Amino acid sequence: MTQTIDAVAGLLAGGGVVVLSGAGLSTDSGIPDYRGPSGVARRHTPMTFQAFTGDPAARHRYWARSHLGWRTIARAEPNGGHAAVARLQRGCLVDAVITQNVDGLHTAAGSTPVVELHGSLDAVVCLGCGDRTAREELDRRLREANPGFSAAVAAVNPDGDADLADAQVARFRPVDCEWCRTGMLKPDVVFFGETVPPARVAACFDLVQQARAVLVLGSSLTVMSGRRFVIRAAKRGIPVAIVNQGPTRGDDYATVRVDAPLGLVLPELADRLTPRAPLAASRADAGVARG
């Protein structure tokens, strides 16, 4: 494994790297990766855009579950992997982060710029009038409409959805758009069966094509939404490094492949490649690490 980490470090050292991250990067923050090896099996199929917009009962169920599941996402803190990516970005080795995650943890760790490919759970959009509001504001309104609504949450999925019994779902009262009163409210995330806004995809292709290397972190690249960037990079002769636990559907395009926990690999890479800020702390750390 040391040799492959050396190879990834070698790629990063040249700078101009674009990171593509997925659910595996957020598992250490308590957000399960339902596709990865450490993830819990998903108990129900993910909400599709078609079901959400076409079936009022499905939408009601989604909001009831999401009302509880969002609290786990809102409470989650960035982990050592997010912090390492932010350090590499501050050190001018990583130019940009494209993330498939909707948890906002890259930004919380200090990364910038971050393109949230699948949107973010911290915003809500009205499909009727287009009004976009903060999820916190909707949360306040939902709590007001549902005093005392509490239920045991068996599991929370990466998209902020939670498992909830039917009887509890029935008790939940959703709220309408405050502006038009009729439009459907939807978290500002890309659902299964929904396409990523074309301008956002184009911006990501631009980033990838200008990159000197692409570093995939914690994604099995199962969906084409993310895998297409890896394929594009490989076709352009841009090296691709993949750090993920378990195989990915991009392995055939990878120049380097590290199958190891991100919580170990990323801090090591950041330690090797970015200078430690205060000199005193650096000496103390070196003493502990090498002693």
Ligand SMILES: [Zn+2]
């Ligand atoms: Zn509206």
